[in-house]
Amino acid sequence: MNQALKSDPSFDPHFLQSVTEGLGWAEKCLSSRYFYDDRGSELFAQIMKLPEYYLTRSEMQIFTEQSNLICQSLDIKADKLEVVELGAGDGSKTQHLLKQLLKSDAQITYRPIDISSGALSSLKQQMHTALPDLTIQILCGDYFEKLEQLQETVQQKLVLFIGSNLGNLDDTQAKSFIQRLSNTLNPGDYLMLGLDMIKPEQIVLPAYSDAAGITAEFNLNLLRRINRELDANFDLGSFKHVAEYQESEGFARSYLQSLKHQTVTLGASGDQFTFQQGEKIHTEISRKYSDELLAELIQGCQLTLERKFTDTKGYFADYLLQKS
Numbered sequence: 622m623n624q625a626l627k628s629d630p631s632f633d634p635h636f637l638q639s640v641t642e643g644l645g646w647a648e649k650c651l652s653s654r655y656f657y658d659d660r661g662s663e664l665f666a667q668i669m670k671l672p673e674y675y676l677t678r679s680e681m682q683i684f685t686e687q688s689n690l691i692c693q694s695l696d697i698k699a700d701k702l703e704v705v706e707l708g709a710g711d712g713s714k715t716q717h718l719l720k721q722l723l724k725s726d727a728q729i730t731y732r733p734i735d736i737s738s739g740a741l742s743s744l745k746q747q748m749h750t751a752l753p754d755l756t757i758q759i760l761c762g763d764y765f766e767k768l769e770q771l772q773e774t775v776q777q778k779l780v781l782f783i784g785s786n787l788g789n790l791d792d793t794q795a796k797s798f799i800q801r802l803s804n805t806l807n808p809g810d811y812l813m814l815g816l817d818m819i820k821p822e823q824i825v826l827p828a829y830s831d832a833a834g835i836t837a838e839f840n841l842n843l844l845r846r847i848n849r850e851l852d853a854n855f856d857l858g859s860f861k862h863v864a865e866y867q868e869s870e871g872f873a874r875s876y877l878q879s880l881k882h883q884t885v886t887l888g889a890s891g892d893q894f895t896f897q898q899g900e901k902i903h904t905e906i907s908r909k910y911s912d913e914l915l916a917e918l919i920q921g922c923q924l925t926l927e928r929k930f931t932d933t934k935g936y937f938a939d940y941l942l943q944k945s
């Protein structure tokens with residue numbers, strides 16, 4: 622272990638453990654949760670504006686055109702509602718919903734949770750400008766770890782897990798996450814789950830391999846982060862971004878493919894990893910859903926489907942669920 626790095630306050634031992642484990646597997650992988658350093662968050666903001674990236678536009682249409690309906694579907698008790706958002710990012714869609722909620726008589730507190738402190742501080746600034754009356758309490762950290770903190774308040778909650786964030790988990794992880802999340806909710810609390818729907822390859826694949834190469838840059842930035850924070854020597858020019866999707870399977874997958882036989886050293890641990898020419902590191906999955914898959918996902922989780930909101934093309938769905 623590199624002692625100088627270890628004493629750096631920004632050193633994250635979980636990141637090191639995740640990278641050494643993932644690159645040690647026969648089929649190498651890196652966790653998508655580490656995409657979002659400051660540069661990663663900036664690149665993701667650019668991805669959301671790309672012509673190929675239909676996900677944000679579709680869900681944005683739901684929030685701009687149906688926030689009123691979403692509010693009407695909520696049975697707010699005691700005139701107080703806590704809106705918790707997991708992986709809030711720039712909160713630009715949520716802003717429309719919050720604006721509507723502020724028109725109600727209820728007292729609204731917004732608690733966005735994100736691992737990116739940069740994303741949270743710009744979100745806070747934007748929300749203050751757009752909605753000066755809103756009470757905001759930001760929480761920086763991993764939502765897998767912060768979930769139990771949700772139980773600290775007894776107020777009725779609307780938990781937002783939108784932007785297809787759940788899609789970054791495989792089916793087993795997604796089911797156990799939803800069960801855990803549901804366990805932190807009280808009867809009458811709501812969960813809004815924003816999921817990308819299964820659809821043909823010619824629509825989905827370009828969203829993960831855009832012509833301008835921003836998604837490739839976003840994926841490669843993960844290696845840049847490992848170089849910087851874990852003292853590695855990845856040559857970014859020796860890896861390329863690859864995206865795959867099959868409609869029958871419903872998973873989009875992103876990889877970083879080694880363009881040559883090479884060995885990379887991770888200074889933080891002293892480990893070396895060898896890559897064959899053409900070998901791929903799996904970096905992200907993006908699960909596409911259907912109503913049937915949603916029903917399987919929430920089965921046994923004490924969550925009832927109240928209403929489904931979709932964009933006009935039916936590309937994206939926000940499911941409003943209530944804890945029973």
Ligand SMILES: C[S@@+](CC[C@H](N)C(=O)[O-])C[C@H]1O[C@@H](n2cnc3c(N)ncnc32)[C@H](O)[C@@H]1O
Nearest residue numbers: 654657708709710735736737762763764783784
């Ligand atoms: C795909 S973006 C979605 C942003 C926003 N929800 C939206 O719909 O536009 C994912 C966001 O989740 C955050 N994130 C990813 N993994 C996280 C984790 N494990 N814990 C907390 N935040 C996470 C990222 O920093 C990023 O801001």
